[in-house]
Amino acid sequence: MLRMAGLYKTFNLxxxxxxxxxxxxxxxxxxxxxxIIGSNGAGKSTLLSIAAxxxxxxxxxxxIGGTDVTRLPEHLRxxxxxxxxxxxxxxxxxxxxxxxxxxxxxxxxKGRTLGIGVNRKKRERYKELLSLLGLGLEDRLSDPxxxxxxGQRQSLxxxxxxxxxxxxxxxxEHTASLxxxxxxxxxxxxxxxxxxxxxxxxxxxxxxxxxLEMGNRTIMLDKGEIILDICEPERGELTVDDLLGRFAxxxxxxxxxxxxxxxxx
Amino acid sequence: xSFNVISGSIEQGLAFAIMAxxxxxxxxxxxxxxxxVDGSFPLxxxxxxxxxxxxxxxWFATLMALGAGLLAGAATGxxxxxxxISGMLAGILTMTGLxxxxxxxxxxxxxxxxxxxxxxxxxxxxxxxxxxxxxxAFIVIGLAAKFFxxxxxxxxxxxxxxxxxxxxxxxxxxxxDTDSVKVLGLSMANALVALSGSLVAQHQGFADVGMGxxxIVIGLAxxxxxxxxxxxxxxxxxxxxxLFGSVLYRVxxxxxxxxxxxxxxxxxxxxxxxVLALSAxxxxxxxxxxxxxxxxxxxxxxxxxxTSVKDGRPL
Numbered sequence: 218m219l220r221m222a223g224l225y226k227t228f229n230l231x232x233x234x235x236x237x238x239x240x241x242x243x244x245x246x247x248x249x250x251x252x253i254i255g256s257n258g259a260g261k262s263t264l265l266s267i268a269a270x271x272x273x274x275x276x277x278x279x280x281i282g283g284t285d286v287t288r289l290p291e292h293l294r295x296x297x298x299x300x301x302x303x304x305x306x307x308x309x310x311x312x313x314x315x316x317x318x319x320x321x322x323x324x325x326x327k328g329r330t331l332g333i334g335v336n337r338k339k340r341e342r343y344k345e346l347l348s349l350l351g352l353g354l355e356d357r358l359s360d361p362x363x364x365x366x367x368g369q370r371q372s373l374x375x376x377x378x379x380x381x382x383x384x385x386x387x388x389x390e391h392t393a394s395l396x397x398x399x400x401x402x403x404x405x406x407x408x409x410x411x412x413x414x415x416x417x418x419x420x421x422x423x424x425x426x427x428x429l430e431m432g433n434r435t436i437m438l439d440k441g442e443i444i445l446d447i448c449e450p451e452r453g454e455l456t457v458d459d460l461l462g463r464f465a466x467x468x469x470x471x472x473x474x475x476x477x478x479x480x481x482x
Numbered sequence: 483x484s485f486n487v488i489s490g491s492i493e494q495g496l497a498f499a500i501m502a503x504x505x506x507x508x509x510x511x512x513x514x515x516x517x518x519v520d521g522s523f524p525l526x527x528x529x530x531x532x533x534x535x536x537x538x539x540x541w542f543a544t545l546m547a548l549g550a551g552l553l554a555g556a557a558t559g560x561x562x563x564x565x566x567i568s569g570m571l572a573g574i575l576t577m578t579g580l581x582x583x584x585x586x587x588x589x590x591x592x593x594x595x596x597x598x599x600x601x602x603x604x605x606x607x608x609x610x611x612x613x614x615x616x617x618x619a620f621i622v623i624g625l626a627a628k629f630f631x632x633x634x635x636x637x638x639x640x641x642x643x644x645x646x647x648x649x650x651x652x653x654x655x656x657x658x659d660t661d662s663v664k665v666l667g668l669s670m671a672n673a674l675v676a677l678s679g680s681l682v683a684q685h686q687g688f689a690d691v692g693m694g695x696x697x698i699v700i701g702l703a704x705x706x707x708x709x710x711x712x713x714x715x716x717x718x719x720x721x722x723x724x725l726f727g728s729v730l731y732r733v734x735x736x737x738x739x740x741x742x743x744x745x746x747x748x749x750x751x752x753x754x755x756x757v758l759a760l761s762a763x764x765x766x767x768x769x770x771x772x773x774x775x776x777x778x779x780x781x782x783x784x785x786x787x788x789t790s791v792k793d794g795r796p797l
Contacts, residue, residue, distance in 0.1 A: 269655065295657030310648040313641070321641050325657040329638040377656075
């Protein structure tokens with residue numbers, strides 16, 4: 218579904234250059250659900266941004282569903298890709314209503330016309346879609362999204378990202394800024410949506426137990442390289458402590474002041 | 483003050499309201515500080531006046547003004563998106579360039595339209611000149627522009643335009659080329675502005691190269707005055723409040739003139755009006771509320787003094 222070959226990406230070319238990705242080779246099969254872990258600055262977000270087309274790689278190629286998308290800018294790639302960001306404010310337009318946001322997402326795969334954005338037929342469909350969340354949003358279709366809480370916004374963004382059967386769903390620490398209970402709910406919703414739509418997923422997380430519990434494959438990035446790539450069933454035998462060990466191996470004692478350690482407790 | 487006297491301001495307010503709708507589009511929907519307006523407004527007037535004096539029909543001349551504004555907006559949009567010049571500067575550059583363009587178009591700095599056919603004289607021929615033709619025409623055109631914007635901003639494309647102003651990163655990830663949307667929005671907005679300039683020229687009977695100075699402030703004044711009064715939450719009410727704000731602005735200016743301000747003072751009256759409207763929430767919080775509380779607490783103190791004196795207690 219997604220094939221990345223020989224990807225390199227360097228930021229700030231010159232003295233302060235940061236090598237964000239080094240020779241990334243990743244083959245994601247249809248309906249793979251890959252969790253991505255790694256400490257801050259390991260290149261996780263860069264990997265997702267390159268998959269989404271926010272910026273092109275310096276070297277290497279990206280294919281999505283057999284199409285070469287390496288040079289395809291973000292807005293042209295969007296019909297294949299659904300995306301949820303870490304910041305709940307980022308994935309929705311706050312001044313626009315819930316139904317308008319859903320309409321924006323629905324047009325992602327089919328293009329935009331001068332037809333009316335939200336009509337009665339769509340409204341019925343959105344109502345049904347939102348009632349699955351059990352958050353009562355189906356009765357607030359004409360409320361501005363800015364009135365929703367972070368968890369509600371993130372749930373809405375998930376629904377929006379999964380509309381139109383994207384070939385790839387990118388989740389960039391999408392529960393990191395939510396309180397633990399809400400985060401669990403949003404993760405549960407993620408599982409349901411992924412299962413229902415049979416989506417192919419890349420999910421960045423800082424929570425190691427989530428990384429092992431969710432999906433069928435885990436990769437670990439460090440300084441722009443994939444240092445661990447493990448699938449089910451072997452992954453089932455891996456524990457959080459094993460992962461921490463791998464981190465320690467890769468990073469030495471610097472692990473102690475890493476956010477990862479805190480997240481896993 | 484008879485209706486005849488004030489209806490002149492209402493006509494002007496409605497003609498300028500179309501420009502204010504354009505300013506609403508860029509400043510509130512696209513979130514783009516577009517200063518092209520000061521150039522595209524007289525551009526509409528210049529194109530219309532030049533074409534009418536050369537014998538074109540007024541309808542055609544008005545339509546061409548709209549097209550010219552479209553191009554002016556596109557120029558600013560392209561400067562900003564393709565050449566990566568900041569939005570404010572891109573608008574200033576286009577506006578400055580348009581000054582020369584307007585002089586070229588008119589061939590001189592002032593072009594009178596007296597005794598020339600305009601869409602207003604044409605309408606008067608059709609429906610009878612004893613009615614207030616300009617008032618009726620501008621109400622119809624103003625409402626048409628309002629309902630057009632209402633419709634457009636609720637289409638699938640229009641939703642993308644609004645999202646571009648609200649959260650460009652989000653709408654790019656939803657498959658929209660925000661650069662194209664910006665160019666489209668600026669073009670449409672400046673087309674409205676130029677149309678307004680064309681109508682104003684036909685209404686006042688001349689086009690002048692200096693008539694665009696301060697247009698953006700008048701537009702913003704209308705948008706802000708409307709917002710202060712209506713506090714609109716939907717596009718429908720936002721555009722309605724712009725029309726209302728523009729008319730109210732003209733009436734205020736009319737009253738200012740009546741109070742004895744010279745016509746040359748109008749720009750500072752306008753600026754003061756915008757400052758007042760913009761600072762209304764702050765003023766209310768810092769001046770009015772403390773004053774009310776002050777009076778209350780003063781009254782409370784007085785009451786305390788009175789009771790303590792009555793009871794014979796020391797203060």
